Amino acid sequence: MMAKVEKPVFEKVPRHIAIIMDGNGRWARARGLPHIEGHRAGTENLRRVIKACVEFGVQYLTIYAFSTENWIRPKDEIQGLMQILENVIDRELDELDKEGVQLRHIGRIDGLGATLQKKVEHAIERTKNNKRLVLCIAWNYGGRDEIVHAVKQLIEEKVPLELITEDLISQHLFTKGIPDPDLVVRTSGEYRVSNFLIWQSSYSEWYFTPTLWPDFDREEMRKAIEEYSKRERRFGGRIGKESQEGNYAG
Secondary structure, three states, rough: OOOOOOOOOOOOOOOEEEEEOOOHHHHHHHHHHHHHHHHHHHHHHHHHHHHHHHHHHOOEEEEEEEHHHHOOOHHHHHHHHHHHHHHHHHHHHHHHHOOEEEEEEEEEHHOOOOHHHHHHHHHHHHOOOOOOOEEEEEEEEOOHHHHHHHHHHHHHOOOOHHHHHHHHHHHHOOOOOOOOEEEEEOOOOOOOOOOOOOOOOOOEEEEEOOOHHHOOOHHHHHHHHHHHHHOOOOOOOOOOHHHHHHOOOO
């Protein structure tokens, strides 16, 4: 009989976690496998991460699946990634819907093939009323491109300059209606933002781990949330004794 895994108790849980899923290629190379097998392993791992987020009380999960810069990769790798996305929708949609996961897409959906676009749109429509976890898939997404897209929309709408605010720009981003991430996780030991949610993560907490994405399991997610729960978010302000003494806390 398997031992029961106790649910951890955190001081605070991030409402929204965003993940840069890095390390699939290195995971595959370390095992003598083709690069695409690392992406498949990373996709399979997403099940564990979604389950952990639901268990720990996370309400929003955003994953960086394919960037606007990824188009420079070899054509066979891109085709393989597109096929993986299509297979995931075909294979996982029923279970995700059953488990109350709402799917959203952020990025330029017009970069996908017609058939895949329809499948993504169908998945979004089918799960739009689910409330247990909102899973945002950043596919053909880039932070700079997102801001340019928002600016162009404001120009097209002929919004007067004096009415343009941070809140208005946020309402024109791909993430409209989604709270900014409280915690951004990057796997594989790299320390880069990589054009991911650069507007939304301006005051997010960041967590870097050497663990490669296919190995980032429930325990690794627990560590990330535990670390987050120990931090005091200041949003540019002051805290504690330093605040009382008139010194900046950072």
